[in-house]
Amino acid sequence: MPSTAGAARTQPRSSSRLRSILRNYRFPLFILTGVVIGAIIGLIFGERATVIKPFGTLFINMMFTLVVPLVFFSISSAVAGMSSATRLGKILGSMLGIFAITGIVSSIVMIAALWITNAAEGVQVEMTQPEDVEEVGSIGDQLVSTFVVDDFSKILSAEHMLALIVFAVIVGIATSSIGETGKPFAAFLSSGAEVFLKFTSIIMYYAPIGLGAYFAALIGELGAQLVGDYVRVFLVYYPVAIVYFVVAFTLYAFLAGGRRGISAFWANIIEPTAISLGTSSSVAAIPANLRAGKRIGVPRDIRETIVPIGATIHMEGSSLSAILKIAFLFAVFQRDFFTPGNILIGIAVALLAGMVMAGIPSGGFIGELMIITLYGFPAAALPIIQIIGTVIDPPATTVNSVGDQASSMMVARALDGKDWMDRTDESEEIESDDTPAEAVAPENS
Numbered sequence: 001m002p003s004t005a006g007a008a009r010t011q012p013r014s015s016s017r018l019r020s021i022l023r024n025y026r027f028p029l030f031i032l033t034g035v036v037i038g039a040i041i042g043l044i045f046g047e048r049a050t051v052i053k054p055f056g057t058l059f060i061n062m063m064f065t066l067v068v069p070l071v072f073f074s075i076s077s078a079v080a081g082m083s084s085a086t087r088l089g090k091i092l093g094s095m096l097g098i099f100a101i102t103g104i105v106s107s108i109v110m111i112a113a114l115w116i117t118n119a120a121e122g123v124q125v126e127m128t129q130p131e132d133v134e135e136v137g138s139i140g141d142q143l144v145s146t147f148v149v150d151d152f153s154k155i156l157s158a159e160h161m162l163a164l165i166v167f168a169v170i171v172g173i174a175t176s177s178i179g180e181t182g183k184p185f186a187a188f189l190s191s192g193a194e195v196f197l198k199f200t201s202i203i204m205y206y207a208p209i210g211l212g213a214y215f216a217a218l219i220g221e222l223g224a225q226l227v228g229d230y231v232r233v234f235l236v237y238y239p240v241a242i243v244y245f246v247v248a249f250t251l252y253a254f255l256a257g258g259r260r261g262i263s264a265f266w267a268n269i270i271e272p273t274a275i276s277l278g279t280s281s282s283v284a285a286i287p288a289n290l291r292a293g294k295r296i297g298v299p300r301d302i303r304e305t306i307v308p309i310g311a312t313i314h315m316e317g318s319s320l321s322a323i324l325k326i327a328f329l330f331a332v333f334q335r336d337f338f339t340p341g342n343i344l345i346g347i348a349v350a351l352l353a354g355m356v357m358a359g360i361p362s363g364g365f366i367g368e369l370m371i372i373t374l375y376g377f378p379a380a381a382l383p384i385i386q387i388i389g390t391v392i393d394p395p396a397t398t399v400n401s402v403g404d405q406a407s408s409m410m411v412a413r414a415l416d417g418k419d420w421m422d423r424t425d426e427s428e429e430i431e432s433d434d435t436p437a438e439a440v441a442p443e444n445s
Helices: 001-081 083-118 139-147 158-177 179-204 207-222 230-268 270-279 286-296 300-313 318-330 340-359 365-374 379-416
Strands: none
Touching: 001 158, 001 179, 001 207, 001 270, 001 300, 083 158, 083 230, 083 300, 083 318, 083 340, 083 379, 139 158, 139 379, 158 179, 158 300, 179 286, 179 365, 207 270, 230 286, 230 318, 230 379, 270 286, 270 365, 270 379, 286 318, 300 379, 318 340, 318 379, 340 365, 365 379
């Protein structure tokens, strides 16, 4: 009979634990359910599923409308609240170092996967001459237009995200440098950041419907492109991206916070994962990433600096895809990619594509041109890698976006020590129970 009594005690405990999990994760589960239903609709109805795309576009447009003021207030308030310029310098220095390391790691992972599987061998693709090649101007003009704009109104656009970030950083520095006089404005910036985070929470109630509709249209449109040898691209990139997403990000979370870091990371990353996968936009996922970082416990000045900047210049998924594009072209033109020289150039190109080119206007196009010119491929190769980019864009964007969160955790570990997760910012308000995406790290039992 004791065993029966023990089983009776265990059953309520298990049901209570299940209710707790469902309560903590209910909104991320709603989002995932919407995405899964959308994917099923796209697979069943194909291109006809695009009829519901406007419902998804409504959500995407709201997110892009939100992202500019959110990025401005988040970064400027974080910089204004820093104790010194030294802290900002340390954050940026650690950020760039970690961005470079993770970019190199992702490139090596794809190289290893291609070498082990020989997936690109025997590829044959019909080539056409590119039409209407985009004019991108000199590199000097590109750099100028990356970091500054010629009119204030252009700052208020997601198309000039790096210029907005530079502007917000300078506003924060100026606010902090004038001491007492700047405190009212610093309070305004901090209040603005909280207002737009709450705005994000309100919009997210529509996320399951919006993402489901957008994902249905995405799957319906991509289905027609996954034909012929481009299926190989799909079959190589998607599994590698999934493995990298799970293994690499788990490792990074462990390096940042041990087992507790892993639990906190995976408990709070569902929302930005679903948004970036459904929208194919790292910028659209910035609000969700900032919320996830707050719940994980990443210090405010770190997350509000790294997440917006990372959305423009930190692209681990793009590094994975750059290597795949290069290897694919080598196979098409029957050349050997796996020589030391070609591999080193490939890693350099992937790093440039993932950190430098990604943040400038027409950066993706410039990165593709760089691949073609550095390796001496003909212009007819351009449409090939553009199609590859379209096929692999959803998982690449997801890796890009979620990688920013993992990097922010590692920066917190580098700057604040191994106990960074035990430190709490008393000025930050804990979100209420009815706020979307309220998942928190499960307690150890």
